[in-house]
Amino acid sequence: MKQVRKSGFTLIELLVVIVILGVLIGLVFSVGKIVFGNQEAKLAKVQLDVIRLALDEYKLSRGDYPEAPSENFSQEDELSRGFELLKSLCNAEDKSEITSAGLIKFLPVDDFELGTSVENEEIIFLQDPWGTPYVYAYPRADKKSGYLLFSKGPDLECTDYTAEDYTTDSLVDADNVSPLPF
Secondary structure, X not given: OOOXXXXXXXXXXXXXXXXXXXXXXXXXXXXXXXXXXXXXXXXXXXXXXXHHHHHHHHHHXXXXXXXXXXXXXXXXXXXXXXXXXXXXXXXXXXXHHHHOOOOOOOXXXXXXXXXXXXXXXXXXXXXXXXXXXXXEEEOOOOOOOOOEEEEOOOOOOOOOOOOHHXXXXXXXEOOOOOXXXX
């Protein structure tokens, strides 16, 4: 008697194919995360460099960096210092002048996301890629020379930046402790 073989795949063959596809998909996502996963940190570094250049231009023009002393370490203090920095770099007196055209500005504000304080809609600030304000202080609370400028990064670790921990791996930092090379 003739044996008829039915065409199709066995269960083992299907499972092997599914496992191979799963491994390949996992590799693609892992490589994609490595390649594209740090986009926010790269953007924050570029924005911090732009802010740093604007601060240096401000100092050349005015003789010193814009003052935004650190009185306490609250979110409200960070927002108000960020607002003062933004006003200084835009030659503005209030919120409406920051976004208006015609002013000579040290900082190209159109290249940044602007955040608004929840408590006071008149306070706007430069927002990092994770939606929090860039932290700026001058003079520095830790009495070091230069200004303090950084993003808290994706996990918002740093809350006391008088300590040395503001340069941990999760932070994106553009601390001005040495002059720019020319």
